Structure formats: C-alpha cells, structure tokens
Amino acid sequence: MVAEVLADVLAAKVFIDGEAGTTGLLIRELLGARRDVEIVSIDPARRKDAAAKKDLLAGVDLTILCLPDDAAKESAALVASLGSRAPKVLDASTAHRVAPGWAYGFPELAEGQADQIRAAQFVANPGCYATGAIALIRPLVDAGLLPPDFPVTINAVSGYSGGGKSMIAEYEARTAPDFEIYGLGLEHKHMPEIQHYGRLSRRAIFVPSVADFRQGMLVSIPLHLDTLPGKPTGADIEAVLGKRYADGSFVRVVPAAEVAGERGKLEAESLNDTNQMELRVHANEKHRHAVLIAKLDNLGKGASRAAVQNMELMLGL
C-alpha cells in the first residue's frame, strides 16, 4: 500500500498538448495505464488558451506537443517563457526537427543519440516516413557505402491515420480514394530531417502514398548497386544495417533467409500497435539491384509509441 501511494506521489507529471488528436489520443491511452506517469489535462474549453496552458505547464515535468506545426511553435515559446519552471518538451510535430537546441528523438540513430535525448530539455519526435528512411540511409552513409551526394529516391505507402483526424474522417466516410500518390510537388515536410539526419548533401526524391488501411507503413529505397562506389552486394548492405542495429530493441534487420521466405511480397500492417521497425534488403545480384524497405506503424514507431520511448528516456522511467 505504501509503495503504491509513493509511486503515485513520485509519478512524473505529463501534459499532452493536443491530447484529443490522433497522436495525442494514442499517447494518452498508452500513458493512462502507467503508475509512473500522471497525465495532467487542461479544461477542453481552454485547450487553446495560452494563459491556461502556461499555468498548467509550470507544474508539469514534461509536455508532449501533439499539435499542428504553428501551434507547436506557440506552445514551445510558452515553455521557454517559464524560465526555471519550464518542463521538458517533446514535440511530435515537424516544427522543431532540425531546429538548433532540439535533440532528434530517434534513439537508434547513432551511438550516443539516446544519451542526447536523456539530457535534452527539448526533443523533436521524428516523422513517420523519416523514421524509416533515416534508419535505412544513415548507417550506409556513415559506413561510406552510400555517398552523401548519391541521388537517393524514396517511395512509401502509409495508412490513412498518417493524415490525422481530417484524413481519418475522409477514409472512414469512404469519400477518399482507395490509394493515392501525393506530395508530387516534391516538397514533402519530412525532407529536411531526412537530409539532415541521413547526412545527405543531395536532396532525395520522395514519393509518398496513402491507401485504405488505418495504420502501417512501408518506406522503400531502390538502389542500382553498381552505381555505388564500392559496388556492394545486398549482403554487404544487410551487414552494415545489422551492425548498426545489433543491440537495438526496437529496430530489427530481417535476415536474408527470412526475407527470401517472404517470396518477394511484403504487407504493411504486421507491426501495427507496436514500437517495432523492421528493415529488409531485397537484392538481385544477377541484375545488381537492391530495394531497402523499412516497415513500421506510422502511429507506433512513427509517432506515439516513439514518443513514449522518448518520454521514458527524458524522464528516466
């Protein structure tokens, strides 16, 4: 009994700004069951009232921003105005991902990244597509296998929850197409973080798509292997990825034998409701081609469950 009371007293106080949105709702659900976290909520009628937010922010350990970009910037500025009473901030929006003073919330990115997140006051949660793309690109650039100026192309498909409440409503009302390629202006909001944390000097071409399934995501990068300086094999690529994620509990490189057993097919939803991400290398050495694929839940490792992973690092839970 005493231990339970103590746990409640010592629970970290967390305010989810935008808790009624797609990302916010899932984070709230994930945190609701925990004794080591106390969710502090705002009066829904005052959820957009800066003064009400500021008062509440002064009394919590962490705020998780699940807001559109402009609102996220406003809330981050509110926190900054609190000085010594400021809580830590974890932003799920795109607003601060390559901003100075913000740690990138991808603990598996590279050696020491998790420590950076632990120590940071401000952490930006990665974008869903960016999580898959960077997971594939960064180790290959670090290993010198993929030159920073290589002309990378990225294709992806997302479940419709990626578009938030508005897109969910369209798909559930059956007013949206079953499948749609989009972002054909080639200005997708994830490109800055993919270029920055992928350590690419040449902007990649990214073609996202959305289809009629709620959650799930595949991010794929095709490579002509003989255009890479070291003319690597698919096995070389798999080895580099495997080394980077050898001790990662949330990122798994699927062995070639298992990939072969999938007979050239891959669905997008098997990691839904998990914080897992799987990386695969599909290679054809006869043609010297490879397609690198990341599978994740856009709301899991692509958003809310990644946010919980970052929260645990930031609060030492």
Ligand SMILES: NC(=O)C1=CN([C@@H]2O[C@H](COP(=O)(O)OP(=O)(O)OC[C@H]3O[C@@H](n4cnc5c(N)ncnc54)[C@H](OP(=O)(O)O)[C@@H]3O)[C@@H](O)[C@H]2O)C=CC1
């Ligand atoms: N959906 C996804 O797969 C992912 C989304 N993200 C990012 O997370 C953020 C939230 O996305 P998502 O949950 O999908 O969006 P939603 O549109 O589903 O939710 C956004 C929420 O923010 C609320 N809101 C808007 N402005 C304010 C404000 N000024 N103060 C308080 N609340 C506000 C909205 O309330 P109301 O409706 O009343 O205006 C809504 O409840 C976005 O930046 C998105 O880019 C990140 C990763 C994945």
Ligand SMILES: CC(=O)N[C@@H](CCC(=O)OP(=O)(O)O)C(=O)O
């Ligand atoms: C299907 C769909 O619309 N997806 C969203 C990505 C949502 C997401 O995860 O991006 P943020 O984390 O940056 O919000 C898009 O392409 O804009």
